[in-house]
Amino acid sequence: MKTEHSFNEQFEFAGKAKTWSLIGIVIGVVGILYGFLLDHSEMGVQRTFSNLLLMSYYFVCICIGGVFFLAYQYAAQAGWSAAFLRIPQAFVRVLPIAALIFVLVVVAGLFTTHNIVEEGKTVVAPYLYAHWATHGLTTPGSENYDAIIAGKSAVLSIPSFIGAIVVFLVAYTAFGLMLVKYSQLEDEMGGMSNYSKSFKIALIFLVVFGFTYPVFAFDGIMSLEAHWYSTMFGWYNLAALHVATLSIIALTLILLKKSGYFDWITENHIHSLGKLIFGFSIFWTYVWFAQFFLTWYANMPEESVYFYKRWEPEYKWWFWLNIILNFCAPLFMLMSRDAKRYYSRMTTVCIVLIIGHWLDYYLMIMPGTVAEHRAFGVQEICIFLGFAGLFSFLMLNALSKFKSLAPVKHPFMDESLHHQI
Incomplete structure (x- = not known):
């Protein structure tokens, strides 16, 4: 394989990335301790x-x-x-x-x-x-x-x-x-x-x-x-999983490239990731809408109770924000070819979708577990930051253990290095 790139460099997990990951973990621990020890109400523990x-x-x-x-x-x-x-x-x-x-x-x-x-x-x-x-x-x-x-x-x-x-x-x-x-x-x-x-x-x-x-x-x-039961729920979750994973892969790749790693990655690779993110965001929306619309259209009270909870005042604006973040944002920000090739645009969309699918899971879980005295605050923000820090720390540490950031003897490595779209 003839290439001007050197694949001998290992990723070094140090500096700001490690510091901010550890700060995130500490914030998460503080949020958990606050929920279990300082917020003495039953609902505080339930929210935690x-x-x-x-x-x-x-x-x-x-x-x-x-x-x-x-x-x-x-x-x-x-x-x-x-x-x-x-x-x-x-x-x-x-x-x-x-x-x-x-x-x-x-x-x-x-x-x-x-x-x-x-x-x-x-x-x-x-x-x-x-x-x-x-x-x-x-x-x-x-x-x-x-x-x-x-x-x-x-x-x-x-x-x-x-x-x-x-x-x-x-x-x-x-x-x-x-x-x-x-x-x-x-x-x-x-x-x-x-x-x-x-x-x-x-x-x-x-x-x-x-x-x-x-x-x-x-x-x-x-x-x-x-x-409650929905045969679409598993595929709805799979779509959310896939879009969130693609967003984190793309965001990690862009940030590491800006830090001097992955110099063989071009806007063509980011473009292809952008196409997957765009396409599966549309698929997520299709399943989201189908599950919602068919329940409404069938007019079955025993099924509509799931959405009734999510239309209560505490959750209704989150319900509509969910579709704005996870459908409207990628639709309007990634539709054009050029948009998928701009690192800044892709970075913004990835962050929006990571937060958006956190909100998606939030709406799947909270209305069914927190029955009264609902709120949004310390536990939600701190525990999110804690797990974000934990994932970043463990993932970047795992990445640093590879001898090379590229699978140099992958049979399609040369094709990937010359990827053009």
């Missing part, structure tokens, strides 16, 4: 648990998105992306930690209980998943008995629920780490054998992922409101 679920879910989804991006690039035998595959590979290396944090938050939320008053009676309920995990909901004769929840008890019981989440996360992590391993072996050994293994693993992962990720989304988020 809900925000921990929100951000741990967002965190793990971004890392799973890294596996997904690698897998469909290998499955499509795409050449354009080879030059920056180390970035999603760094996401994958963080996935075991992200998965552990998510499982710990879920378990803590299920086994930490508090008293709530429902229909004039006091009920002991967990802070998370109370709609199905409250004691007595599936026990015939209990004053808390709920026939709908009892009908779903095979899936919505604590052992099967936690077991399914753990199995899915272990599977996604194993596939992702195999793709990273084969890429590294490819650089050491050369040849096509490791690329062929990556291709096969990618195909198997995509089949497994396609069937299991909707169930993962149903369990992790939709079951917070266990009476």
Whole structure:
């Protein structure tokens, strides 16, 4: 491979990037301590648990998105992306930690209980998943008995629920780490054998992922409101995961290039990422609208309760801001060809979409967990910054462990270096 670029330089994780990541982590810890220790109200603790679920879910989804991006690039035998595959590979290396944090938050939320008053009676309920995990909901004769929840008890019981989440996360992590391993072996050994293994693993992962990720989304988020059900919810979550992951990949790539790394990356690579971000933002909007419109059109009260909650005064303006950030912003800012080639424009859109899909997850989680005394403040801002700092620290640290920022013996590396659109 003839090129004027040198691929021997490793990424050095130091300076402002490390400092700001650590500051973010500290702010997050302060926010969590404030929610659990200083905000003594039940709703304060509830908001803290809900925000921990929100951000741990967002965190793990971004890392799973890294596996997904690698897998469909290998499955499509795409050449354009080879030059920056180390970035999603760094996401994958963080996935075991992200998965552990998510499982710990879920378990803590299920086994930490508090008293709530429902229909004039006091009920002991967990802070998370109370709609199905409250004691007595599936026990015939209990004053808390709920026939709908009892009908779903095979899936919505604590052992099967936690077991399914753990199995899915272990599977996604194993596939992702195999793709990273084969890429590294490819650089050491050369040849096509490791690329062929990556291709096969990618195909198997995509089949497994396609069937299991909707169930993962149903369990992790939709079951917070266990009476409600939508067959579109899993794909809606997948679209959000993909757009957010693409935005973070593009933002990381642009910032590192401005810092002197990835000098072989051109506006053509950023353009291609911009096309994916634009296209999947439109797909996200399609699923968002279809789920909303079909519920309204069918005029089914038992289904519309999900959106009724999100049209209450505390959430209604967030509801419409969600569509502005995640649809209108990429539509108007990335529609033209030139817009996708301007680093400043792409940076702005990526930041908007990262915040936008945080808001998207916020609207999926908060109305179903925080029943009264809703607010927005310290917990939301601090925990977001904390997880952003944690992800940045772990991802950039993982990136610094690669011997080279480019998979130099990837069979399509030369094609990627000469990518033109």
